Structures are given as structure tokens and as C-alpha cells.
Amino acid sequence: MQHRDLYPALVTCLALLVYFWNVLSAGGARGKHKIMAPATTGHPEFERKLRIQQNMVEQLILFIPALWIFSLTVQVLVGTALGLIFVIGRIVYSVSYATDPAKRGLGFGMGMIPVIILLLGALIGTVRLLLVDM
Amino acid sequence: MQHRDLYPALVTCLALLVYFWNVLSAGGARGKHKIMAPATTGHPEFERKLRIQQNMVEQLILFIPALWIFSLTVQVLVGTALGLIFVIGRIVYSVSYATDPAKRGLGFGMGMIPVIILLLGALIGTVRLLLVDM
């Protein structure tokens, strides 16, 4: 791995650690409230923690490819900084959603805005390089 | 990023844009019908749009790695063309499913068939290169 790729690799690992914590929280709430698989409902705490985990999957599938393509076609340290904001946003989201789903807005926005910038930047960066190389 | 990798990068960005549109549609329907998180049911339009989004996650996790491994081990422009068919198929799927879930077949197939070719091609391409290099 090239040295410059270590930065998005580190951010990817940190995002996966947040997600792994979400998985453990949902699994813990399933056990605590004795909700038998394959049920996905049964207690508000479990339902919230399962939605936090599922929402993280929905974001990671967008975040990870966008982070890498942005880092490789636009600028690696800007990509890394946006990725760190995403990671912090997801921690804020997880904590606030578990307390009260109505308060998830701030963390959700802190996660979503860097993802939108990464995705649009990746698209523009890729198209620009394709045109330059023609 | 090498020039030839820009083609799967572009297709990845386009697929993520379709997915991002799916996320916005599901979020919009949640707001419109005032369905409070963490509920995932409550109005047919929201339930359809949430399933469209979830189905896209279920496809992207297969599509993105298969697209890249195919492009790197078989043929990049064939991979890119299959990827574009997938992207168009997912747009058709999203529009037709939102109108009537029973009509999702064409778009689903248009998305699924290139994914199957990409996955089997990636497997064959990888095994072939492993054997050649021995």
C-alpha cells in the first residue's frame, strides 16, 4: 500500500470500529430484552439500536467507495479530514438516537454532509481526470 | 489512480448517485407521511421507498466489489459497460417499484444479470490469473 493510501485506510478502520460498536450495541439490546431471532421488533431500545446499526450500513456503502475515489482523484488529506468528520458525526448520531430518535438530526447531518461532498467530489474528480487524459 | 481505473470509478459514482436518490426518496416519504423513527412501516409509499433503498444496499454490496475485481482481472471496458447496464436497471427498478411493486421485474433483472456476469467473471478471471502465475 502506498503511503498516501494509509490515510483513507485509517479513516475506513475508524468508521468500521464505530459500526462494530453499533453491532455490539444492537446485539446487546437483543440479549437484554430477550428478543429471539429472527424478530426485529419487541422493545423500543432494541428497535432504536437496530436502526442505528442499519443506518450505519446504509451510510457506509456510500461513504467507503466515495472516500477512496475522492482520495485517489481529488485530494487525499481533504478526503481524510471529511472522513474524520463523518466518523465523529456517526458517534454523535449513535449516542443521540439511542437517547431520543427525535434528536438524531445533528449527528445525521454531521455524517451526511461530508458524504455528499465526498461523492460529488469523487464524481467531478473522476470526470476531470478522464477528460484531461483524453 | 491509473487511467484505466477511472472507468469503474465513474460507474461506481453513478451507482452511488442512484442510491443517494433512493435514500432521499425514502427520507422524503418518511417526512411526508410523518413516520417517526425508528418505525419502518406506516404507509405503503414509505414502505415501498424504504424497500427500494434497502434493495439497492443489498445489490451494491455485490456490485461494487464484483465490478472492480472483474475490471482488474478480466476486461475494464466490458466491466464498465456491464456496470452502466446495472445503473440503468436500478433506475428502471426504482421508478417501476415506486409505481407498482409487482412491476419491478424488468428493472430488477436489468440490474441483476450484469451483477451475475460480473461476479462469475471476477471469479473466473481471478482463478485464471492465479493459475497462470503459478
Added chain:
Amino acid sequence: MQHRDLYPALVTCLALLVYFWNVLSAGGARGKHKIMAPATTGHPEFERKLRIQQNMVEQLILFIPALWIFSLTVQVLVGTALGLIFVIGRIVYSVSYATDPAKRGLGFGMGMIPVIILLLGALIGTVRLLLVDM
């Protein structure tokens, strides 16, 4: 693609094949029990097979990036071996969960433990290389 990257590529393809089989099983159970989209409940067999598929998505989003970063920053053949254990674990999980969700523990653990090692190894490997290169 470099020769050493063919090993994680092969493991990725095998994991995606297991997932594709999960998707076909869930789709088959949906058809067999005539559960109309977008419903996600209606018959225990379908609900189990849908959860098996969803659980695989939840694992793949962690597994694929961790496998690649581990393979590129720690050791590719150790990463590949851990990946193969994951793949076998997911087959055991899918078969045992479909029979009886209460018996999913062994397969789940066989899938989860290599993922944890891959993720922590990837984090340590990345940080070590960042520090070494400073």
C-alpha cells in the same frame, strides 16, 4: 492487479457467492410462500432467510474493507486464511439458522472472530506503517 492481490480477490468472490446464495434463498422463500413485495414478514421460513441475507450484508460491509486493508498492511496469506474461515463460518451460519435460529451461534462466531481479527489487525497495521514512514 498485482499477483498478491489475487488472494483477497478470490476470498472476496467466494464471500460474494455465499451472499448470492443467501439472496436466492430469500427470494425463493418469498416466492414459495407468496409474500408480496414490499412485505418483509408473513412466514417463518421467509423471515429466517431474509434475516440470513440481511445479516450477511451487515457482515460483508465490515469484512471486505477489513480483509483488503489487513492484506495490504499486515500479511496477505494470513488475511486470506482468516477470510476463508469467515466464508466457511457464513455457510455454517446460513444452514444452521435456516434450520433453527437458536443454533446460529457456532457459525456466527466462526464468521465474527476472523472479522474482528482482520479489523483490529488492519487498524494496527495501518497505524504502524504511518508511524514507520514518518
